[in-house]
Amino acid sequence: MIFSEPRDPRLITVRRGGTLSDSNHHLLALWAAACAEHVLHCFEEVQPEDDRPRHALEQARAWARGEITMSQARTAAGHAMAAARDLSGAARHAAYAAGQAAAVAHVAAHELGAAAYAIKAAQAAAPEEDREQAGRLECQWQRERLPHEIRELVLDDQRVRNDVCWGVFECEPPGFAQNASPL
Numbered sequence: 001m002i003f004s005e006p007r008d009p010r011l012i013t014v015r016r017g018g019t020l021s022d023s024n025h026h027l028l029a030l031w032a033a034a035c036a037e038h039v040l041h042c043f044e045e046v047q048p049e050d051d052r053p054r055h056a057l058e059q060a061r062a063w064a065r066g067e068i069t070m071s072q073a074r075t076a077a078g079h080a081m082a083a084a085r086d087l088s089g090a091a092r093h094a095a096y097a098a099g100q101a102a103a104v105a106h107v108a109a110h111e112l113g114a115a116a117y118a119i120k121a122a123q124a125a126a127p128e129e130d131r132e133q134a135g136r137l138e139c140q141w142q143r144e145r146l147p148h149e150i151r152e153l154v155l156d157d158q159r160v161r162n163d164v165c166w167g168v169f170e171c172e173p174p175g176f177a178q179n180a181s182p183l
Contacts (some may be wrong), residue, residue, distance in 0.1 A: 008160070010153050011109045020108055026064040027150045029073075029104040032114035033060040035142050036097035039121040042090035043098070047083065053098035056080035063105040073105035095122035112157055115142050116165040123168075139171035 012018025013025055020028075036057055043053050059076035062068045077099045084095035097120075099114035119138045126134035146154055158169035 007109065008157065011110065011111075011157065016105065024150050024153070025043070025104075025108050027147045028108050028111040028154070029060050029064045029101065031142075032058045032101035032104045032111045033064075034145055035115045035118040036101040038141065039090070039094045039097060039118045039125070039138070041094075042121045043083070043087075043094035043124050046087065046091040047095075050083050052076075052083040053060035053080040056089060056098045056102035060102040060104060063102075070105045073102045077106070077110075077170045079101035090121045090155070093117045093124055097121060109157070112161055115139075115154075115158075116168050118142070119168040120166065135168055136171050139169060143171060144154065157171060 007018075009018040009020075011020055011028075013020045013022065013173065036053075040053060040057070043050075052169075056076040056079065059068060059073045063070065063073040080095055080099035080102060084092045084099065094117070097114050097117035100110045100117055104114065119135050119142075122138035123131040123135040134142040143155070160167075162169040
């Protein structure tokens with residue numbers, strides 16, 4: 001279970017009793033899609049004929065533009081996750097990242113799943129001795145692309161749910177002082 005209880009109202013849309021605006025919900029979906037797309041090659045190199053994860057990312061973006069319904073994006077998310085089931089390693093994590101990104105249309109809190117699986121894909125794709133560094137670099141890459149409107153929301157969410165996301169959101173190198181500079 002990657003969702004915290006009680007659920008953070010900042011990740012629940014206004015119409016469902018939370019405080020998340022539609023525009024920020026769309027930004028979360030677009031950021032999650034960017035995170036997943038950054039590692040999608042890990043899947044496509046193994047399964048070049050399977051377009052389900054790429055289609056899920058296209059659907060996530062189409063939903064954010066208002067071109068498709070939430071249900072259509074959620075369906076694409078399920079197909080991307082099905083593409084992952086028989087795989088392992090980086091390819092599996094990359095497909096799950098794409099599925100999580102498309103699922104943001106349904107539940108905004110899936111944004112962290114997309115980012116975490118993308119980091120796991122980057123780690124799995126790296127040689128054993130470089131995996132920790134690969135994960136840190138992927139996490140930093142993601143954070144550099146956070147729109148300012150959702151930056152603090154996502155960073156707070158990473159702090160709260162890091163433990164249930166394999167600890168992948170510890171991006172700073174060992175010995176880094178958190179208060180030394182802003183993120």
